[in-house]
Amino acid sequence: MAQLEQQVARRLTRFYILALTVLAVLALSGLLFIRQTLNDHDDDSRVVNVAGRQRMLSQRLTKLALLQTTEIPTPDTASFTALLNTWSQIQRQLRDGTLRMEKDYLVRKSRRIDQMLAQIEPVFQSMYQNLVRINTASTTPEEKKAALQAVLQAEPLFLEQMNAIVFQFDQESFERVRALERIEWVLTIATLLTLLIEGLLIFRPVVKHTKDVIRKLTESDEALRQTNAQLNMANYDLENANRQLVITQRELLWATEEKYRLQMAEEKIRSAGLLEGQEEERRRFARELHDGIGQMLTGLKLHAEKLKAVPFAEPKHRERFEELCNLIYDVIQTTRQTSHNLMPSVLNDFGLGAALQFLAEQTTRSSGIPVTYEGETEGKRLTPAQEIGLYRIAQEALNNAMKHAEARQIIIRWQHDGNSPTLTVEDDGKGFVQKAAPEKDGLPQPTHGLENMRTRARLLNGELTIASKRKKGTKVTVCLTDTRNA
Known part of the structure; x- marks a missing residue:
């Protein structure tokens, strides 16, 4: 019997470890997929932002070219040459597939985006060469006017095609997020199937084994009752029977007290383990909030603060931007407060x-x-x-x-x-x-x-x-x- 119980225990242990390993692999796979997608989405967001900025730079360069050609004074102190170099450099980096800014951002391009960038390249080169001609001091006024006319003609087509490129970037980024959702569904279904198999192969045998043990105990108890009945019917010495009864009562009392102490100790250990698990989960959540979401929110705040120096076309845009900055700050404060409530570092x-x-x-x-x-x-x-x-x-x-x-x-x-x-x-x-x-x-x-x-x-x-x-x-x-x- 002991050997059979050991075999059953070893088999159930192997199944249980295998099920836990599968669940751990599925959980870690989901986390890795989410982390990779978040990093890719950060690159995609930066690319969409920079691509949209190309439209603003083209419009600003056109305005400065018009003012410079007509010799109309302007309070805009931006360097025409610096803006033109930035515009050209970003366009080249979008075409080459890597944005080199505070760090390298990967421009993930489909065949469709490559075709659109190739299609816009002649328009960009036309605008760029004419803008360079306007910015050259040796260019005559008539040549500047002709170059300005070419820029004005090419600018609407550039803006239209650049809008299409930005929308295509955004659409492909959204499709990649949808692909992650599908993968998450697959992992979730696999996890549920693993739990179902674990219930069928582990918990059902445990329940069956427990029923067998209870049945054997019941049979043993019934046999004990029959033996006691036979002993009561026998003509034993009353004094010895009483003495034996007292001894039996003492043993039963000791067993009951020992069982109660064991139950109390088991309950205390279970409660301690539960509370320790809760505290460990709070520590983990606090670290995730502080090191994960907190760091990303801080990065978002820094990016937003960098945009404060960018002029806005309308005052309401500035007001909305300030509201966005305040909202980001409130989210950061709330995240820090939640992390502290979960596990205060000062403790x-x-x-x-x-x-x-x-x-x-x-x-x-x-x-x-x-x-x-x-x-x-x-x-x-x-x-x-x-x-x-x-x-x-x-x-x-x-x-x-x-x-x-x-x-x-x-x-x-x-x-x-x-x-x-x-x-x-x-x-x-x-x-x-x-x-x-x-x-x-x-x-x-x-x-x-x-x-x-x-x-x-x-x-x-x-x-x-x-x-x-x-x-x-x-x-x-x-x-x-x-x-x-x-």
Whole structure:
């Protein structure tokens, strides 16, 4: 029997590891596809922006050529030669397939775009040569006028064809994003199929094996009942039977107590693992927000700030651009705030006292409710698990006070004296009457917020007490009884 159980366990373990490996590969493949597409989309966006800028430069060069030929004074201080060189250089880089700016951007061109760039090349060369002729000091006024006439004739065709090229770039970029969506669907379906196979090949055998074990236990229990009945019917010595019964009762009591201790230890380990998994997921999300989306938003902000020096054709365009910059800044601030709420860096760097003080100041700024911190900000550090557990309890208590208590003032106290540090969150809100937890099937069911705080305190070898009265406020206290074994 033991050998059979080991064979079943090994087989199920292999299937489980294989299923997890497939899921991990599918997840990593999806992330790599998304990362590659984001990088390609960034290049595509830059290319579309630069291609659209070519139209603006051609119009500006035409205007400057017209003003220079007619000798009309203009407040535009831009260098005609610099603009002409920039316009020519970008057009050549679009044709060659690489934009060389703050970094190299790949111009991914289809056969259609290559044909369109080849088609626009004669028009571009005509405009460029005539603009060079206008900018040459030795050119006579009549030659400049003739060159200007050629530029004016070629400019509408250049703008029309350049518009078509920009739209084609944008369309092809959109098609590549759609292709990624299709790949993501394929990966999602593959993941669901893997989960289905895992359920059929792993969980069903486990359930079947469990049923067999329960059946054998039931049969064994029935055999035990029959044996007891036979023993009761026998004419044994009453004193020996009583003595045996007492021994059996003691063993049963010890087994029950041991089972209860094992259940409590298992529940504590499960809760600790769940909370640790939650904290690890929060750390991962915080890193993703800060290092991924935060960096991209910062880059977007820098690109937007570079465009502030570009003149706008209409004031409303400037106003919309300023609104866009403000929106980008608000998104960056919101992202930073979310990342900090998930995993505050000040907790790891400076300890629980500094983190609680920062939490109080941040809550005061965001909610308008005065939150006061009383306690030391430097001193002996606790273990990382104790600090994050106490910090989460303070967060939950503070959140409850702001959401439900309608408090006018909240106080956070932190005392770290010897081996019994104490955390207190007190408010002057409306308070509440503590009720028994709701029951289901005769068992108490905890409420999430208060039970989370109690669970964290229990895992830290601490005690959580809540004192609250109607219109008298609420006081939440956590006292760690032994910080050395937490």
